[in-house]
Amino acid sequence: MTGAHLLDEDGGIDWEATIRNCGLEVTGLPPISEAMDPTAALLVATSGNARPAVTVPGRGADALHVLDAHWKEQAAPLFAGGGGEFLVMLWGPGSSRVGWFRVREHTARAGLPSRVHQAVGKAEFVCLSVDGSFLCAVTDEADEYWIVTRRFE
Known part of the structure; x- marks a missing residue:
């Protein structure tokens, strides 16, 4: 079962x-x-112009498990600096207006793509290293998930 964004008292998305x-x-x-x-x-x-570093067929029974495994491998540069912290922006209306949240992993349960999917109903999010040198995103395409990575100088 998947969820939806949590709402604040005014009915807007409570991003935090x-x-x-x-x-x-x-x-x-x-x-x-x-x-x-x-x-x-x-x-x-x-x-x-975005090209995936990894694609995962998105409708199979194990898709999120496979996506989690690839995410862990592809996202490793996010955690190289910043004391384990990174920036995240979840999919959702108005997310780019709200902007980045600085975060760190708080749980050892399932991988981040599965947790995001469970929380908001879609495994889509963008992460950026604290120093801004590495971006790693998960997008939900028509019939597959993409992990998009990009290094910046």
């Missing part, structure tokens, strides 16, 4: 609570001014 529901510890709230512009990061991950 939703991120915590994904098993992440929030260590910094938006705006995180030193980070790449969130809209630019989304374009890197989703534009017509």
Whole structure:
């Protein structure tokens, strides 16, 4: 079963609570001014020029398990610096306006793609290393998941 974004008292998405529901510890709230512009990061991950580092057939029974395994491998550079912290932006209406949350893994349960899928109903999110040198995103395409990575100088 999959979830939906948690809502605040006004009926809008409670991004912080939703991120915590994904098993992440929030260590910094938006705006995180030193980070790449969130809209630019989304374009890197989703534009017509984006190419996946890994594709996972998205409808099989084991798709999320396989995606979790590839995510762990592909996302390793996110954790190389920053004391285990990284920046995250979940899929959802208005996410780029809200921007990045600084987080660290708070749980040892299933991989982040599975947890995001369980929390919001879709395994789509963008992560950026704290120093801004590495982006790793998961997108849910028509019949497969993509893991898109990009290094910046």
